[in-house]
Amino acid sequence: MRYLHLVVTTLTGLLLIMGSLGMPATGDPDSPPSSHVSPRYIEQGYKETAVPNMVTFVLADYRSFDTLGEVTVIFTGAMAVLLILRGARSEAEE
Amino acid sequence: MAGLADLIGQFNNVTYVVLMMIGFYAMTGKRNLVKKLVGMNIFQWSIILFVVSLSAKRDATIPIVLEGNNAGALPALEAAQYVNPLPQVLMLTAIVVGVAITGVALALLLRIYKRYGTLEEDQLLERIRLTG
Numbered sequence: 001m002r003y004l005h006l007v008v009t010t011l012t013g014l015l016l017i018m019g020s021l022g023m024p025a026t027g028d029p030d031s032p033p034s035s036h037v038s039p040r041y042i043e044q045g046y047k048e049t050a051v052p053n054m055v056t057f058v059l060a061d062y063r064s065f066d067t068l069g070e071v072t073v074i075f076t077g078a079m080a081v082l083l084i085l086r087g088a089r090s091e092a093e094e
Numbered sequence: 095m096a097g098l099a100d101l102i103g104q105f106n107n108v109t110y111v112v113l114m115m116i117g118f119y120a121m122t123g124k125r126n127l128v129k130k131l132v133g134m135n136i137f138q139w140s141i142i143l144f145v146v147s148l149s150a151k152r153d154a155t156i157p158i159v160l161e162g163n164n165a166g167a168l169p170a171l172e173a174a175q176y177v178n179p180l181p182q183v184l185m186l187t188a189i190v191v192g193v194a195i196t197g198v199a200l201a202l203l204l205r206i207y208k209r210y211g212t213l214e215e216d217q218l219l220e221r222i223r224l225t226g
Contacts, residue, residue, distance in 0.1 A: 039173030077194030
């Protein structure tokens with residue numbers, strides 16, 4: 001049973017490595033992630049937002065609704081932690 | 095079949111697969127719930143590192159506009175000059191979500207430990223069967 005995990009892990013790893021051989025070479029400027037929409041952000045983003053840091057303007061300007069959702073995730077997580085820990089305290093008092 | 099040169103060209107992806115499988119093994123093979131959680135975090139970080147490595151470009155710099163070259167006028171930006179910022183932005187979101195998940199999971203583990211006095215899976219199942 002113990003070795004089953006190792007076998008499954010090794011097989012999955014080999015499969016993933018075989019799959020990664022089809023990836024574009026590292027640092028290729030024409031690779032798919034760098035060639036469709038990202039040149040538009042790099043070339044026009046500074047003109048449109050006047051923010052020099054590209055990660056910042058994509059995060060807080062173009063994708064600001066995404067960031068709002070991120071804040072919701074953090075808020076929900078904090079509420080869940082608070083409620084779970086408060087329940088633990090009242091359980092310990094019983 | 096792939097040659098050795100292909101593997102060396104993908105050394106970063108191979109590293110992330112190894113990291114990911116360490117996390118996968120910890121999640122499936124370990125009995126301790128904290129070790130499972132650490133495995134989940136390793137898994138998550140391997141994916142984050144993988145996606146950030148997709149943004150790499152040869153001879154490119156960090157995605158912050160270099161203003162010193164032509165002061166006053168707006169600099170003409172070339173996409174090949176800067177690293178792709180989009181994977182970094184998306185992984186920033188993933189890091190935040192990961193922190194929230196880890197926090198909730200740790201709170202749940204604390205609750206489990208307070209109630210059953212153990213975090214080992216087999217002992218936990220036994221005690222749940224005994225106490226209901």
